Amino acid sequence: MTRNIVVFVMSPYNPRPTTYRYDDGSGLFSLTCYLSNEPALRCIAHGCGKINHYFALVSDQVQEDYNQILSCFEKSPELISVRERITPVPLGDEGTLQGTLPSISRLFDTIQEYIRQNPQEDVCVHLDLTGGFRHTSMMMLPLIRLLQYSGLQLGRILYANFFADSPVVEDAGRLMDMFSLVGGADDFVSFGNVSHLRRYFRRDNQVSDELKRLLDNMDAVADTIRICVNYPAMNRTLRRVSQSLKQYQAFMDTGSTISQQELFFSKLLEKIQSEYQSILPEPYKNVSPVAIITWCISKGFLQQATTFYTEWLPPYIVREGFIDYIQEDIIETCKKDGKNFSSWENYLFRSYIPAVESPIRFQEHISMQEYVKQCYHDQWGVRRFLGSLNEEDERLKDFIAFVKQVQVVTACVPPSRLLNYIFALPTDNSLRRVLERSVPSGIVRIPYLKKRLDKVRSADWMIIESVTRMSKSDFNDVFHIVKDTPKAVQDQQSAIDRSIARRGVFESLLRHRKISIQMNEGDFLNFIEMYSNNVTMLRNRFNHASADIMSEDEGFQIGQRLMNSLSLLRKR
Numbered sequence: 001m002t003r004n005i006v007v008f009v010m011s012p013y014n015p016r017p018t019t020y021r022y023d024d025g026s027g028l029f030s031l032t033c034y035l036s037n038e039p040a041l042r043c044i045a046h047g048c049g050k051i052n053h054y055f056a057l058v059s060d061q062v063q064e065d066y067n068q069i070l071s072c073f074e075k076s077p078e079l080i081s082v083r084e085r086i087t088p089v090p091l092g093d094e095g096t097l098q099g100t101l102p103s104i105s106r107l108f109d110t111i112q113e114y115i116r117q118n119p120q121e122d123v124c125v126h127l128d129l130t131g132g133f134r135h136t137s138m139m140m141l142p143l144i145r146l147l148q149y150s151g152l153q154l155g156r157i158l159y160a161n162f163f164a165d166s167p168v169v170e171d172a173g174r175l176m177d178m179f180s181l182v183g184g185a186d187d188f189v190s191f192g193n194v195s196h197l198r199r200y201f202r203r204d205n206q207v208s209d210e211l212k213r214l215l216d217n218m219d220a221v222a223d224t225i226r227i228c229v230n231y232p233a234m235n236r237t238l239r240r241v242s243q244s245l246k247q248y249q250a251f252m253d254t255g256s257t258i259s260q261q262e263l264f265f266s267k268l269l270e271k272i273q274s275e276y277q278s279i280l281p282e283p284y285k286n287v288s289p290v291a292i293i294t295w296c297i298s299k300g301f302l303q304q305a306t307t308f309y310t311e312w313l314p315p316y317i318v319r320e321g322f323i324d325y326i327q328e329d330i331i332e333t334c335k336k337d338g339k340n341f342s343s344w345e346n347y348l349f350r351s352y353i354p355a356v357e358s359p360i361r362f363q364e365h366i367s368m369q370e371y372v373k374q375c376y377h378d379q380w381g382v383r384r385f386l387g388s389l390n391e392e393d394e395r396l397k398d399f400i401a402f403v404k405q406v407q408v409v410t411a412c413v414p415p416s417r418l419l420n421y422i423f424a425l426p427t428d429n430s431l432r433r434v435l436e437r438s439v440p441s442g443i444v445r446i447p448y449l450k451k452r453l454d455k456v457r458s459a460d461w462m463i464i465e466s467v468t469r470m471s472k473s474d475f476n477d478v479f480h481i482v483k484d485t486p487k488a489v490q491d492q493q494s495a496i497d498r499s500i501a502r503r504g505v506f507e508s509l510l511r512h513r514k515i516s517i518q519m520n521e522g523d524f525l526n527f528i529e530m531y532s533n534n535v536t537m538l539r540n541r542f543n544h545a546s547a548d549i550m551s552e553d554e555g556f557q558i559g560q561r562l563m564n565s566l567s568l569l570r571k572r
Helices: 038-048 066-073 097-117 136-149 173-191 195-202 209-226 231-253 260-266 269-279 289-298 302-319 328-337 344-350 365-377 382-387 394-412 415-422 430-437 445-455 459-469 472-479 487-511 521-543 552-570
Strands: 002-009 018-023 028-033 053-058 086-090 122-128 153-161 168-171 323-326 515-517
Touching: 002 038, 002 097, 002 136, 028 038, 038 066, 038 122, 038 153, 038 168, 053 097, 086 097, 097 122, 097 136, 122 136, 136 153, 136 173, 153 173, 173 195, 173 260, 173 269, 195 209, 195 260, 209 231, 231 269, 231 289, 231 302, 269 289, 289 302, 289 552, 302 323, 302 344, 302 521, 302 552, 323 328, 328 344, 344 521, 365 382, 365 459, 365 472, 382 394, 382 459, 394 415, 394 430, 394 459, 394 472, 415 430, 415 445, 415 459, 430 445, 430 459, 430 472, 445 459, 487 515, 487 521, 521 552
Parallel strands: 002 053, 002 122, 018 168, 053 086, 122 153
Antiparallel strands: 018 028, 153 168, 323 515
């Protein structure tokens, strides 16, 4: 069962009999009324059958005639017993625009309390915009929006027009809906949200097929951005939007008959086109990832921008000839080792490490584990591996001592006794700690390590390779690489170190002519460093749960970081 309630501003007592006509869809409804609120209230009651409750904003002036006004209402058959079903709400400051704002708030609270007292029933809210001051309609607009956002059903919104040649009760709902239409267009322009526009036009049976198609494709853009689809799918969606915009514009140019609501929407089309122009593809040409990422940043879609930035840019850089030559064996290695990545290009940019022929420039302590894995994969001997490390780097002191100890122990202790020997060492010994922490939780360590020892080509590499099975925090703890440093600082330093190392990888590839590029070398290497840093820092920020809510300043900084790196690609 639906409870019908009416909200209105009560007008002063000023009787004037007038005949009004109102077409409620079922025929003409004529009535003679004495007070300005009466026509709309009676029409609402006539249309819904019964009004369960009235809420009236009452000024100090009207309060003096309050009882007389109610008595006049009750002479009408549609408004019998209104006195028993009305709640007056004081209208402050004699109805001034500023003074009405607290009154609107009190009125909303009063309606909400009524709803809480009738929780089992649906409530439909009707409004009479006739009474009160000249700014009544403006005053009621925020109330209407509050009611909508609260999920309440809106019924009729009526206005008794005394100034027409033949006074008439008019339906003001469509006029109020125009604000929803503009708000819906703004939602799409600002946030890519089409739900309000679709909801608005869903009620209009006269919507053209061209507009329906346009709204469908606009909605697809929102979905495509929200779920972070791949680059080809994004371009297909944008191309459909571009085509439907052109088709709709051509349809409007024909002068076809359309509803007033659709005509009003067409006036907003130019704004929508201008806001989306930068990501609408040209014929036979896709929109670049740089343009789409830039647009996402401008709209505040930072998580989506970060995802697109991470996944789309490496293939784009290779495909568009920023890198015009890559040695074939590098491509094959990236395809083989980068199976867990979305593309071999992403593996190249983010993880590929060439065979090292000179001492490593160890500037990224966390990636030492990756380096060990690569050397093991390339079948290095431990002596060669040890020779590649920079013994002058203080941060490597404990790790190098560990490797040297591995050499000594494995040379002196037979494999059959090796594990028992290591686990008899002091608990703080690095060999013992590494093996202990390389065993997954819940696994019996000796049988597990024996199986691993049987599978590897040498006992020394089995122990050294164990560091790749440790967590990053365990690695840092065992080798004292980071001490008493907050995790946020560790993460930041790790990202910086990693980005510098990635730059070093590409410097080496360029120096040995394993790749060649078609852009300024300094800009290219700067981009590599910034890309790596952004991917590490920003993906951690978005992909891991955080108790901190992103501030506006942080959001701006993230956007600026991405834009700074994109600017290097635009310089080509």
